[in-house]
Amino acid sequence: MNLLRTLVVSTAIACFTFAGVAGAGTLDDVKRKGFVQCGVSQGLPGFSNPDEKGNWTGIDVDICRAVAAAIFGDASKVKYTPLSAKERFTALQSGEVDVLSRNTTWTLVRDTALGLNFTGVTYYDGQGFMVPKKLGVKSAKELNGASVCVNIGTTTELNMADFFRANKMEYKPVVFEKADEVVAAYDAGRCDVYTTDRSGLAAQRLKLKNPDAHMVLPEIISKEPLGPVVRHGDDQWFDLVKWTLYAMLEAEEYGLNSKNVDKMKSSSDPVVKRLLGIEGDMGKNLGVDNNWVYNIVKQVGNYSEVYDRNVGPATPLKLERGANALWKEGGLQYGMPVR
Amino acid sequence: MAKATRKSSKRMTVSQEVMIQMIDVHKWYGQFHVLKDINLTVNKGERIVICGPSGSGKSTLIRCINRLEEHQRGQIIVEGTELTGDLKHVELIRSEVGMVFQHFNLFPHLTVMENLCLAPIWVRKMPRQEAEEVAMNYLERVKIPEQARKYPGQLSGGQQQRVAIARSLCMSPKVMLFDEPTSALDPEMIKEVLDVMVELAESGMTMLCVTHEMGFAKTVSNRVIFMDEGQIIEENEPEEFFNHPRSDRTKLFLSQILHH
Amino acid sequence: MAAEKKEALVLAKPPAKPPIWNDPRYRALFFQVLVLGGIILLCVFLVHNTLANLARQGIASGFEFLGRTSGFSISMHLISYAEENTYFRAFLVGLLNTLLVSVIGIVLATIFGFILGIARLSKNWLIAKLATVYIETLRNIPLLLQLFFWYFGILRQLPGPRNSIALFDTFFLNIRGLFSPQPIPQPGFWWIPAALGVAIAGIIFLARWARKRQEQTGEQFPVFWTSLGLIIGLPLIATLITGFPLKWNYPELQGFNFQGGLVLIPEFVALVLALSLYTATFIAEIVRAGILGVSHGQTEAAYSLGLRPTPTLRLVIIPQALRIIIPPLTSQYLNLTKNSSLAAAIAYPDLVLVFAGTVLMQTGQAVEIIGITMAVYLTISLLISGLMNWYNKKMALVER
Numbered sequence: 001m002n003l004l005r006t007l008v009v010s011t012a013i014a015c016f017t018f019a020g021v022a023g024a025g026t027l028d029d030v031k032r033k034g035f036v037q038c039g040v041s042q043g044l045p046g047f048s049n050p051d052e053k054g055n056w057t058g059i060d061v062d063i064c065r066a067v068a069a070a071i072f073g074d075a076s077k078v079k080y081t082p083l084s085a086k087e088r089f090t091a092l093q094s095g096e097v098d099v100l101s102r103n104t105t106w107t108l109v110r111d112t113a114l115g116l117n118f119t120g121v122t123y124y125d126g127q128g129f130m131v132p133k134k135l136g137v138k139s140a141k142e143l144n145g146a147s148v149c150v151n152i153g154t155t156t157e158l159n160m161a162d163f164f165r166a167n168k169m170e171y172k173p174v175v176f177e178k179a180d181e182v183v184a185a186y187d188a189g190r191c192d193v194y195t196t197d198r199s200g201l202a203a204q205r206l207k208l209k210n211p212d213a214h215m216v217l218p219e220i221i222s223k224e225p226l227g228p229v230v231r232h233g234d235d236q237w238f239d240l241v242k243w244t245l246y247a248m249l250e251a252e253e254y255g256l257n258s259k260n261v262d263k264m265k266s267s268s269d270p271v272v273k274r275l276l277g278i279e280g281d282m283g284k285n286l287g288v289d290n291n292w293v294y295n296i297v298k299q300v301g302n303y304s305e306v307y308d309r310n311v312g313p314a315t316p317l318k319l320e321r322g323a324n325a326l327w328k329e330g331g332l333q334y335g336m337p338v339r
Numbered sequence: 340m341a342k343a344t345r346k347s348s349k350r351m352t353v354s355q356e357v358m359i360q361m362i363d364v365h366k367w368y369g370q371f372h373v374l375k376d377i378n379l380t381v382n383k384g385e386r387i388v389i390c391g392p393s394g395s396g397k398s399t400l401i402r403c404i405n406r407l408e409e410h411q412r413g414q415i416i417v418e419g420t421e422l423t424g425d426l427k428h429v430e431l432i433r434s435e436v437g438m439v440f441q442h443f444n445l446f447p448h449l450t451v452m453e454n455l456c457l458a459p460i461w462v463r464k465m466p467r468q469e470a471e472e473v474a475m476n477y478l479e480r481v482k483i484p485e486q487a488r489k490y491p492g493q494l495s496g497g498q499q500q501r502v503a504i505a506r507s508l509c510m511s512p513k514v515m516l517f518d519e520p521t522s523a524l525d526p527e528m529i530k531e532v533l534d535v536m537v538e539l540a541e542s543g544m545t546m547l548c549v550t551h552e553m554g555f556a557k558t559v560s561n562r563v564i565f566m567d568e569g570q571i572i573e574e575n576e577p578e579e580f581f582n583h584p585r586s587d588r589t590k591l592f593l594s595q596i597l598h599h
Numbered sequence: 600m601a602a603e604k605k606e607a608l609v610l611a612k613p614p615a616k617p618p619i620w621n622d623p624r625y626r627a628l629f630f631q632v633l634v635l636g637g638i639i640l641l642c643v644f645l646v647h648n649t650l651a652n653l654a655r656q657g658i659a660s661g662f663e664f665l666g667r668t669s670g671f672s673i674s675m676h677l678i679s680y681a682e683e684n685t686y687f688r689a690f691l692v693g694l695l696n697t698l699l700v701s702v703i704g705i706v707l708a709t710i711f712g713f714i715l716g717i718a719r720l721s722k723n724w725l726i727a728k729l730a731t732v733y734i735e736t737l738r739n740i741p742l743l744l745q746l747f748f749w750y751f752g753i754l755r756q757l758p759g760p761r762n763s764i765a766l767f768d769t770f771f772l773n774i775r776g777l778f779s780p781q782p783i784p785q786p787g788f789w790w791i792p793a794a795l796g797v798a799i800a801g802i803i804f805l806a807r808w809a810r811k812r813q814e815q816t817g818e819q820f821p822v823f824w825t826s827l828g829l830i831i832g833l834p835l836i837a838t839l840i841t842g843f844p845l846k847w848n849y850p851e852l853q854g855f856n857f858q859g860g861l862v863l864i865p866e867f868v869a870l871v872l873a874l875s876l877y878t879a880t881f882i883a884e885i886v887r888a889g890i891l892g893v894s895h896g897q898t899e900a901a902y903s904l905g906l907r908p909t910p911t912l913r914l915v916i917i918p919q920a921l922r923i924i925i926p927p928l929t930s931q932y933l934n935l936t937k938n939s940s941l942a943a944a945i946a947y948p949d950l951v952l953v954f955a956g957t958v959l960m961q962t963g964q965a966v967e968i969i970g971i972t973m974a975v976y977l978t979i980s981l982l983i984s985g986l987m988n989w990y991n992k993k994m995a996l997v998e999r
């Protein structure tokens with residue numbers, strides 16, 4: 001029976017130690033290992049997409065780079081994990097990634113039951129439908145009986161169900177895990193309709209054989225606030241990712257950009273001085289260097305620079321600022337005061 | 340060999356009725372000429388022992404008689420029916436000719452009783468009850484009635500071979516072919532099988548027996564055939580065959596086999 | 600006298616019992632209890648630890664979600680299902696789809712595998728070579744690749760709904776699937792399947808009776824022809840009397856696609872094709888080995904007793920070959936069932952895609968859902984091997 005007692009005791013010890021490890025601070029972890037592990041998509045142009053050289057680009061990617069710039073003063077200290085919609089939350093929950101920045105919609109269930117926290121909204125979006133022009137469909141209300149290609153594990157899957165149910169229409173979902181397979185199935189004619197976030201439609205359309213043969217229907221059937229996500233229970237890390245985005249919005253609002261940020265160091269505006277760490281201990285409060293905003297803006301840019309570079313009207317996606325304009329310009333983007 | 344058998348062999352009679360006739364039979368395996376110009380007549384009640392060196396074609400010869408092998412030239416007539424490509428003839432002859440193999444070839448998934456009843460039921464269309472009665476009768480003759488409900492895998496080699504003999508007898512064959520029935524058996528089991536064969540010979544069964552049991556040949560057979568390289572070299576009564584072999588090859592063979 | 604008696608008594612006593620810790624029975628028991636206890640403790644530890652971690656991270660746990668409304672549609676369901684139904688019903692739909700694909704796959708793979716296996720043993724050179732080439736090729740290409748070949752390579756090339764390939768204007772084939780008329784029974788129709796049922800029952804009875812009679816009297820009865828007459832005749836009579844009260848719901852091109860009728864979606868077809876054609880190669884080899892494993896002496900013995908080739912095969916060869924075939928066949932059935940979860944790669948709504956996919960994503964209850972899914976696959980597998988083991992035991996050879 002001695003053996004049994006040993007077993008019980010060792011089990012109990014194992015229990016305690018195990019519970020202890022999982023709670024360590026993410027920021028300390030990240031600093032120790034020297035890079036941010038960032039969960040991204042498997043390739044969505046404008047949001048997170050590897051370029052010809054294999055470098056990740058996109059608005060979601062830039063958020064991770066900004067976090068790295070704030071911590072290390074070096075935006076390149078990021079490693080990327082491409083995740084399908086289905087895998088993404090498990091990867092975050094299990095600690096495989098430090099932050100998930102992958103066109104992920106902020107919903108109540110994800111924010112609570114999944115044990116996650118959304119740190120803000122990088123892109124205000126809504127779900128839309130794309131159909132081949134030759135179908136002759138002008139409105140989503142005409143889609144009764146359609147086959148719909150969709151990504152598994154997305155809000156898209158759910159909104160679509162709601163929309164068809166509310167309009168008393170029937171539909172046949174064809175559900176794939178990989179976004180490229182969804183697009184390919186739609187392109188081959190397996191479905192009549194392709195549905196996802198409208199930004200996603202704009203991006204995925206570029207992958208079609210003949211993008212001009214397709215059109216996006218006017219209806220926007222949902223709200224899709226896309227933003228970065230972290231785990232529950234680590235407020236320090238949550239704060240840092242959250243304020244990284246606010247800093248980029250504040251920088252835009254106060255006229256800081258990657259080109260003028262060095263000159264602006266000598267600005268007399270107290271807000272700018274606080275942002276750039278010349279006055280106050282903003283960075284210290286977050287657990288990073290005081291010139292964190294300088295590093296972000298210098299290396300990654302302010303919000304509008306990031307927007308225009310990745311998804312703006314000058315890019316293949318051609319997305320107008322719209323709801324993503326600053327609040328002062330009638331949009332929804334509103335950076336909290338850095339003070 | 341038991342003394343009794345020597346006495347009993349005198350009692351056995353041979354009729355003039357022809358049972359098997361092989362006329363100018365040739366057989367080839369591809370290019371290989373296994374049987375060359377075989378002529379053999381077996382009368383009813385004859386007990387013929389075939390011997391000869393390994394590879395001489397003994398097995399092939401007797402397997403031709405129930406068409407487990409096909410001959411290419413010549414005629415084989417069993418009980419007035421000629422073996423040709425006609426399946427009806429083949430079936431008829433197979434049901435009249437029993438065969439016992441060196442490795443018993445019992446059906447391992449069936450009990451002894453089922454092994455014995457299979458052919459009577461499916462070939463002779465005998466009611467099961469009758470078939471079982473017949474089977475039991477033969478099991479008693481081979482002295483293992485108590486094994487009826489067992490599976491072949493539960494029996495000794497000698498017992499298995501006796502079951503195999505009984506299985507053939509259940510079809511009431513007119514001729515029995517034996518292909519080295521004792522050569523896969525341990526010495527102490529050989530006797531029990533030979534005893535059964537002797538008894539069968541006494542009952543007047545026509546038998547063709549490939550064997551190296553020279554005791555059996557001397558006492559039971561009425562004719563010994565010596566084969567070499569696909570030919571029948573010598574054919575004689577056992578007394579003459581063993582005491583005054585005519586050909587050199589027979590002498591050589593006998594000297595080898597008797598010295599062992 | 601008295602002393603002698605005493606001694607005898609002492610001798611008669613059973614040998615002294617060994618101390619309990621040296622008694623092999625108790626020892627074995629002790630170690631089994633120890634191992635079992637260890638396993639239970641480990642499980643308790645794992646469950647406790649998982650729950651604690653989930654709670655600390657604020658992740659929901661429990662099985663209440665099964666009763667909540669699912670809200671999503673599934674393209675293929677064998678039982679009625681709509682968005683208003685619960686997650687549990689969605690689970691059932693996925694499970695049934697998995698079972699359907701597995702059962703049909705197993706049946707087809709078995710039939711095809713037996714044919715292939717026997718073909719490879721054929722004396723006909725061409726047939727044997729064709730079978731060999733087929734087997735050697737298909738079993739060496741990964742299943743997922745074959746699945747993609749059928750789905751993306753072949754079925755994807757089919758035309759759109761408006762250019763469907765039509766057969767007699769009743770069957771339509773396009774990229775959305777194969778559309779065929781659906782029978783809709785009218786009142787009185789059930790007499791026909793009932794007649795069929797009676798015919799089948801009659802045949803079973805007839806076969807038993809004929810067998811008994813043959814055993815008792817040796818007379819044989821033309822069971823096959825009588826059965827054929829019964830199975831065609833009875834339903835035919837029922838049809839003539841009732842006037843075949845069956846309406847057909849023909850698929851019609853309406854809006855985006857064909858509406859009405861029965862649909863075989865391409866995902867299902869691709870999955871069944873890939874699973875059965877692939878597994879058939881393994882079954883073929885098993886069958887071949889099984890038949891070769893029965894020694895030629897068995898055939899010779901049966902022939903020499905006067906049995907014809909067909910009864911020889913049925914009574915002697917196949918019963919013995921089956922014993923060699925069944926154990927490896929079981930593992931092929933298990934493989935096929937588990938491989939059916941590749942469904943998720945081509946959008947076939949099986950248990951993995953529907954339950955461990957969509958439902959998991961929507962509820963986030965990964966631990967419970969993966970647990971249930973694993974339990975389901977384990978149960979299916981155990982059922983299959985249990986069944987096959989039972990059958991195998993029934994067929995086992997008795998050895999010395």
Ligand SMILES: Nc1ncnc2c1ncn2[C@@H]1O[C@H](COP(=O)(O)OP(=O)(O)OP(=O)(O)O)[C@@H](O)[C@H]1O
Nearest residue numbers: 368369371373391392393394395396397398399400
């Ligand atoms: N199926 C076959 N194909 C080709 N050659 C064969 C075949 N069966 C037998 N042979 C050859 O035919 C010859 C005669 O064989 P058979 O079995 O009749 O000899 P045997 O006299 O019975 O020899 P043993 O005493 O060893 O049993 C041998 O050389 C053998 O190799």
Ligand SMILES: N[C@@H](CCC(=O)N[C@@H](CS)C(=O)NCC(=O)O)C(=O)O
Nearest residue numbers: 041042043085104105154155179200
């Ligand atoms: N915003 C939705 C949908 C996100 C989503 O996964 N969209 C797909 C289609 S645009 C996608 O990003 N695919 C890219 C990929 O999987 O790599 C959500 O959070 O559920």
Ligand SMILES: [Mg+2]
Nearest residue numbers: 397398399518
């Ligand atoms: Mg031989």
